[in-house]
Amino acid sequence: MELFFFFLISLLLVYSIYFGIWTLAYKTKENVTGMRPSLPPGSFGWPIIGETLQFIAAHYEGTVDKFVSKRATKYSSKVFKTSLLGENFIVFSGAAANRFIFSNDNKWFARWRPPSVQKLFPSMKFVPIEHDAAKAKKFMSLFFKFNEAQKLVASIDSISRNQLKNNWEGKDKVQVHPLVNMYTFALVCHLFLSINDTEKVSKLLYHFNHLNEGILSIQLSIPGTPFYRAIKAAEALRKEIYLIIKERREALAKNLASPTQDVLSQMIAVPFDDGFMPELEIADKILAFLIGGQDTTTATITFAMKYLAEMPHLYNEVLKEQREVRALMKPREVLCWEDVQKMRYTWNFVNEVMRHRTIIPGAFREAKTDINYEGYVIPKGWKIYWSVGFTQHNSEYFSEPEKFNPIRFEGSGPPPYSYVPFGAGPLMCPGKEYARMTILVFLHYAVKMFKWEPILPNEKLKFKLVHVPAEGFPVRLSPHQN
Numbered sequence: 001m002e003l004f005f006f007f008l009i010s011l012l013l014v015y016s017i018y019f020g021i022w023t024l025a026y027k028t029k030e031n032v033t034g035m036r037p038s039l040p041p042g043s044f045g046w047p048i049i050g051e052t053l054q055f056i057a058a059h060y061e062g063t064v065d066k067f068v069s070k071r072a073t074k075y076s077s078k079v080f081k082t083s084l085l086g087e088n089f090i091v092f093s094g095a096a097a098n099r100f101i102f103s104n105d106n107k108w109f110a111r112w113r114p115p116s117v118q119k120l121f122p123s124m125k126f127v128p129i130e131h132d133a134a135k136a137k138k139f140m141s142l143f144f145k146f147n148e149a150q151k152l153v154a155s156i157d158s159i160s161r162n163q164l165k166n167n168w169e170g171k172d173k174v175q176v177h178p179l180v181n182m183y184t185f186a187l188v189c190h191l192f193l194s195i196n197d198t199e200k201v202s203k204l205l206y207h208f209n210h211l212n213e214g215i216l217s218i219q220l221s222i223p224g225t226p227f228y229r230a231i232k233a234a235e236a237l238r239k240e241i242y243l244i245i246k247e248r249r250e251a252l253a254k255n256l257a258s259p260t261q262d263v264l265s266q267m268i269a270v271p272f273d274d275g276f277m278p279e280l281e282i283a284d285k286i287l288a289f290l291i292g293g294q295d296t297t298t299a300t301i302t303f304a305m306k307y308l309a310e311m312p313h314l315y316n317e318v319l320k321e322q323r324e325v326r327a328l329m330k331p332r333e334v335l336c337w338e339d340v341q342k343m344r345y346t347w348n349f350v351n352e353v354m355r356h357r358t359i360i361p362g363a364f365r366e367a368k369t370d371i372n373y374e375g376y377v378i379p380k381g382w383k384i385y386w387s388v389g390f391t392q393h394n395s396e397y398f399s400e401p402e403k404f405n406p407i408r409f410e411g412s413g414p415p416p417y418s419y420v421p422f423g424a425g426p427l428m429c430p431g432k433e434y435a436r437m438t439i440l441v442f443l444h445y446a447v448k449m450f451k452w453e454p455i456l457p458n459e460k461l462k463f464k465l466v467h468v469p470a471e472g473f474p475v476r477l478s479p480h481q482n
Contacts, residue, residue, distance in 0.1 A: 040090060040376040042071065042081035050083025059216065060463040064361035065389030068093050072390065079374060084385065085114055090367075090378050093387040095397060098417040100373060101365065101386055102425045112366035112383055116219045116227060120211070120234050123284040135272055136285065140430035142266050147191070149337040152434065156441045157335045159187050164445055168477065173455065175472035177302045180442070181205070181294075184301070187438060188293040192263040192286065193244060204240060207233040211287070212295055212465040234287070241283040263289060291465065296359050297435050299466045301442055302473055303357045304350055307404065308447070309454050309475065314349060314406070319447045321345045326448065335441055343440050348409040350439055354421045355414075356404050358389035359466055391418055451478045 045051035058067035068091060071080050078094040092101065101109060118124050144152075163183040168174055185205045189195040195204075214230025221228050248264055251257035259269035267282045277285070308315040325342050329335070365384035370377055378384070393401045397418035398408065408414060422429040429435075452475040462470040 038376055040079045040081050040378075041075035041077050042091075044081070044083040044088070048086075050086075052084050052086070055082075055084050056218065059361070062461050062463070062467045065358060065387065065393050068387040068390040069393075077374075079376060084383070087383045088379075089383045089385055091385045091387060093390040094394070095391060095415060095417040096374075097386065098391065098420050098424065101384075102417070102420075102423065104371075105365070108368055108371050109365040109384065110368050112364045114216065114364065116217060116230075117215060119219065120215060120230055121284045121288070123278075123281040135277070136288065137430055138272070139263055139266055139270075139285070140289075142260070142270065143191075143263050144430070144433070149433070149437075152191075153335055153337050153340060153437055153441065155191060156187060156437050159183065159190060160442045160445050164449060168446075168450070169479075171477055173474060173476055175474050176305055176452075177298065177468050177472040180301045180305075181209075181298045183442060184294045184298045184438060185290070188290050192289055192293065194257075194262045194264070195244070204237065207236045207240075208290065208294075209233075209464075211237065212291065215291075215465050216463075237287060238280075238283045241286055242279060245279055245282060293431060293434065293438075295465045297438050299357075299359050299468055300350065300354060300435075301439055302468060303359075304353045304439070304443060305446065305452065305475075306454070306469070306473055307349075307353055307356075309452050310457075311404065314404075315447065315451070318346050318349055318443070322444050322447050325444065335444065340437055340440050343444065345406070346440060346443060347436065349406040350443075351409045351419070351421075352404060352406040355392045355398070355419055356402075357467075358392055359421065361389040362387045388420065391420075394418075449479060451480070452476065453478070 043051070045054075055064075055067060058064045071082070071091070072078050072093060078092070078097060080091055082089050082091060092098075113121075113124065160183065163179070163186065167179050167182065182202075182205065185208065186198075186201050189201050189204065195201060210229045210233035212230075214226035214228075214233070217226035217230065219227055221231060244264065245268065248257055248268060252259065252265065252269060257265055259265050264282075264286060267277055267285060308318060321343060325335075325339050328342070329339060363386050365386060367378050367380050367382050367384065369380050372378075391397060395401050397415050413419070417424060422432040422435070455474040455476060456469075456471055459473065460470045461467045
């Protein structure tokens with residue numbers, strides 16, 4: 001106990017000395033320049049830890065928008081300062097902030113990732129973050145170039161039906177989230193890696209789930225902690241991906257695989273501005289692509305099915321539209337791109353799910369230079385947390401924001417930059433259409449085949465990379481008679 005207090009006092013002493021030196025240097029700079037930057041209002045919280053514990057707790061509880069709104073109200077400002085994860089932070093919220101970030105992202109902002117993410121993806125140490133984002137965008141563009149919409153819809157249609165037939169049909173009860181998770185992961189493995197073997201997909205998914213649970217956890221590399229399990233899972237996944245890369249290189253050399261057949265082949269065969277990517281970078285990119293194409297989509301489908309179960313009138317509207325789509329398809333059995341375009345009400349419903357539930361609460365950035373915003377100065381090197389959830393639950397942009405209402409997305413929809421689950425403008429997510437097809441095709445077959453009733457109506461949530469039902473959202477299935 002005495003050693004603990006000695007350690008704590010030592011930390012506080014070191015921090016006090018550091019803070020005193022920093023303050024003296026900062027004041028000296030002010031005296032030299034004659035100017036004092038006007039930081040946004042706010043509080044840095046406790047010494048050293050700042051408001052990190054409150055922020056992490058809000059993430060785990062699914063209340064990040066309340067963390068932001070409480071402080072925005074307290075300081076009467078949609079931009080405020082705080083200290084998170086050992087860094088000075090400025091928190092942005094509101095439609096004007098969204099517009100500002102999207103319009104100036106490459107000019108004034110750089111992407112930033114928490115230390116836990118950087119440790120789990122070691123290639124970040126030698127790949128400039130701007131190059132990392134540019135490469136991801138390039139390979140996703142190539143993916144959609146060589147996999148036109150109709151081909152993608154056909155693949156998604158096939159895997160949706162197979163998953164529902166093998167894992168849902170004939171069951172009285174199922175856990176929705178794990179089964180949807182298997183569907184989205186099987187799909188990304190097929191499209192990004194050309195892996196269709198069920199046993200191999202299940203093995204990868206086992207490690208992948210542990211990785212997701214620890215990505216945004218407290219960085220403690222101690223056995224038994226989520227972060228330690230994530231490190232081991234990332235190592236196991238990279239080992240598997242290295243074997244897949246080796247096999248693919250051999251297949252490409254023998255013309256047994258195509259350079260355009262999937263994302264992996266493109267990463268191996270297509271050089272970037274700085275040449276071909278090393279295997280570590282390819283493996284990390286594949287992991288990032290799997291995360292981007294799987295976890296948020298799984299959560300969206302799961303919560304869509306939860307809302308449909310809780311609001312039968314909305315289920316009936318979605319079912320009505322999907323039956324109309326099916327009637328227009330006859331005698332064709334497989335969905336096509338034009339069919340997906342007709343699912344307008346269903347997509348409005350899904351958008352309201354993403355607004356009401358807020359699948360991804362925010363994102364990180366770093367100031368590349370001193371930035372002026374609404375009369376405040378954001379110093380170079382400070383980190384930015386850009387809040388999505390606060391804006392989506394703000395009555396300034398959405399009337400009765402706590403009410404679930406898909407109609408708000410009809411016509412011109414919400415005010416510009418108030419709803420940005422896929423980004424906007426030059427920062428629009430290149431995988432938006434892929435996510436839309438993945439969600440709508442699965443919901444088409446799910447509502448066409450079943451009705452479902454929650455077994456745990458008041459089920460709590462747990463935090464992985466995103467929030468999911470704590471018990472997997474178990475339901476009772478009732479197949480349609482026709």
